[in-house]
Amino acid sequence: MSATTPKEIAREAVRLLAARRLPPTPDNFQAAYHEVAGTRPLQPFPLAQLRQIAQALPERTPAQVRFKALFNKAVSRHTWDDLEKVLTQHLAAAPAPASTPTAAAAPATPPAASPVTDGPAASGFGPSDFAPSAFAPDAAHAPPIAPEIAEQTARIIDIAQPLVAADDRRLHDMGEELVRYLRLPEHHPPTLRRMLADYAYRLSFGVEEQTGVREALLGLLRQVFEHIDAISPDNPWLRQQMQALVQAAQPPLSQRRLEDLQARVKDVIVKQAEAREQTVRAQELMRQTLATFLERLAQTAASIGQYHAEFEACAQALERAESLADMAPVVQEAIQTARAFAADTQRVADELTDLRDRANRAEAEVERLRAELDQMAELVTHDLLTGVLNRKGLASAIDRETRRAERTGTRVCIALLDVDDFKRLNDTLGHLAGDAALKHLADVARRSLRPQDTIGRYGGEEFIIVLPDTTPEEACGVVQRLQRDLSAHLFLQGEQKVLITFSAGVTELQHDEPVDAAIARADAAMYRAKRAGKNRVMAG
Numbered sequence: 001m002s003a004t005t006p007k008e009i010a011r012e013a014v015r016l017l018a019a020r021r022l023p024p025t026p027d028n029f030q031a032a033y034h035e036v037a038g039t040r041p042l043q044p045f046p047l048a049q050l051r052q053i054a055q056a057l058p059e060r061t062p063a064q065v066r067f068k069a070l071f072n073k074a075v076s077r078h079t080w081d082d083l084e085k086v087l088t089q090h091l092a093a094a095p096a097p098a099s100t101p102t103a104a105a106a107p108a109t110p111p112a113a114s115p116v117t118d119g120p121a122a123s124g125f126g127p128s129d130f131a132p133s134a135f136a137p138d139a140a141h142a143p144p145i146a147p148e149i150a151e152q153t154a155r156i157i158d159i160a161q162p163l164v165a166a167d168d169r170r171l172h173d174m175g176e177e178l179v180r181y182l183r184l185p186e187h188h189p190p191t192l193r194r195m196l197a198d199y200a201y202r203l204s205f206g207v208e209e210q211t212g213v214r215e216a217l218l219g220l221l222r223q224v225f226e227h228i229d230a231i232s233p234d235n236p237w238l239r240q241q242m243q244a245l246v247q248a249a250q251p252p253l254s255q256r257r258l259e260d261l262q263a264r265v266k267d268v269i270v271k272q273a274e275a276r277e278q279t280v281r282a283q284e285l286m287r288q289t290l291a292t293f294l295e296r297l298a299q300t301a302a303s304i305g306q307y308h309a310e311f312e313a314c315a316q317a318l319e320r321a322e323s324l325a326d327m328a329p330v331v332q333e334a335i336q337t338a339r340a341f342a343a344d345t346q347r348v349a350d351e352l353t354d355l356r357d358r359a360n361r362a363e364a365e366v367e368r369l370r371a372e373l374d375q376m377a378e379l380v381t382h383d384l385l386t387g388v389l390n391r392k393g394l395a396s397a398i399d400r401e402t403r404r405a406e407r408t409g410t411r412v413c414i415a416l417l418d419v420d421d422f423k424r425l426n427d428t429l430g431h432l433a434g435d436a437a438l439k440h441l442a443d444v445a446r447r448s449l450r451p452q453d454t455i456g457r458y459g460g461e462e463f464i465i466v467l468p469d470t471t472p473e474e475a476c477g478v479v480q481r482l483q484r485d486l487s488a489h490l491f492l493q494g495e496q497k498v499l500i501t502f503s504a505g506v507t508e509l510q511h512d513e514p515v516d517a518a519i520a521r522a523d524a525a526m527y528r529a530k531r532a533g534k535n536r537v538m539a540g
């Protein structure tokens with residue numbers, strides 16, 4: 001007879017305990033009761049015990065890591081069904097123990113079951129780092145990553161590491177782990193996805209911080225420039241340069257901009273040294289000359305006064321003399337006084353000659369210094385009038401870009417610009433207006449050109465633009481855009497609006513050719529543009 005009422009079930013349960021010789025504890029009774037009734041015990045979910053088991057689960061392979069995460073998920077949902085599913089799926093997917101491979105020995109093993117010795121556990125990415133989406137069923141079966149994509153990604157991270165992870169040890173380690181993992185023969189897509197997401201997340205903080213540091217540094221630099229500008233108001237050249245520096249130190253900052261800043265700061269240092277030296281020398285010379293002159297003047301005045309008094313005394317003695325005998329000593333004294341006066345005058349003359357010699361020597365020294373400073377001024381790399389690079393600055397910019405192009409396997413073009421009918425502009429509006437027109441052209445060019453392009457004044461009304469990583473066709477396009485911008489921004493001379501145009505020749509810098517040869521080619525192309533009617537660009 002089978003028990004149906006709770007009372008009957010309870011009675012049967014007690015009988016069962018007795019038959020099994022089990023003590024009638026509440027737990028034993030409950031278990032026997034459910035056994036008799038054919039129901040499940042309503043036990044509380046053993047969360048703590050299961051968590052303990054989960055903690056002990058190994059994480060040496062991506063599959064193990066995935067399993068542990070799914071196990072944890074089922075535990076945290078308090079569902080036996082989920083736990084059962086996770087366990088059976090995992091065991092069904094696991095390879096037979098005898099054939100358990102290592103990563104190196106079994107590259108052909110499917111990614112989900114493939115143990116990877118250098119996996120997440122080794123990388124230090126703990127389970128808490130896992131994004132839940134990485135364990136969605138579709139993520140687990142995502143298609144494998146193509147080896148060349150993995151290699152390219154590894155290369156990108158490799159290249160970026162010194163830049164982005166220099167100050168972040170953790171990001172550095174994560175990057176290295178990621179690169180190593182990417183270079184394994186196979187990847188477990190969810191693991192890789194997670195590692196990439198983690199790296200990107202950390203990277204975003206690093207980049208944000210570096211941007212902040214860069215902006216703060218630039219701000220500091222601008223403050224320094226503004227400060228120097230404020231304390232050197234009496235030198236227009238320095239003033240102009242400092243304002244250009246403040247302008248140049250505006251973000252965004254590129255390596256080229258920094259190089260330009262560096263060159264400009266060098267210019268300022270040279271000029272400031274020049275100004276300081278000249279002032280110090282001039283002041284010293286002036287001080288010495290004035291002091292000696294005043295001293296001599298006082299001495300001369302004193303000695304003249306003294307001799308004057310002595311001669312006066314002699315004259316009075318002569319007037320009083322009544323005989324030749326009375327006169328003889330007076331004449332004698334007058335002669336001695338005259339001799340002393342002559343000797344004194346000679347001494348003063350000698351001293352003045354010496355002073356003049358010293359002044360001449362000092363003047364020669366100032367002259368020598370000026371010549372030396374002129375030489376130093378040759379170090380200056382920017383054009384005074386327009387503020388763009390001068391010929392020397394251009395030479396080093398071209399050299400720099402050529403070397404960069406060789407390194408990166410890219411092309412560099414130059415464009416030579418010559419203002420059209422500039423003589424007529426000078427003749428009709430005056431030389432100063434001509435100067436302002438050149439400045440206007442340089443200003444428009446600076447705004448119009450791409451950040452990587454550099455403009456310099458080659459001489460007179462000729463400019464050269466250096467265009468890195470550019471084909472001749474693209475270079476022509478850049479120069480034509482400048483022509484359009486120049487037509488859109490007319491040069492204002494008082495009330496008058498003046499259209500400035502230029503003709504240009506564009507050429508590509510060939511490896512191993514002297515720069516002059518390329519400039520000559522650009523020049524020839526520019527002349528063809530002039531002959532063809534001006535205000536146009538020709539490639540050569």
Ligand SMILES: Nc1nc2c(ncn2[C@@H]2O[C@H](COP(=O)(O)OP(=O)(O)OP(=O)(O)O)[C@@H](O)[C@H]2O)c(=O)[nH]1
Pocket residue numbers: 418419420421422423424426430431432433434435438459460461530534
């Ligand atoms: N205002 C000013 N004029 C300059 C400067 N450098 C050169 N020039 C003048 O630029 C003029 C150039 O004249 P040309 O070489 O005959 O050329 P152009 O009149 O522009 O004629 P095309 O080149 O044929 O269009 C000369 O008169 C120079 O004196 C400068 O720094 N400032």
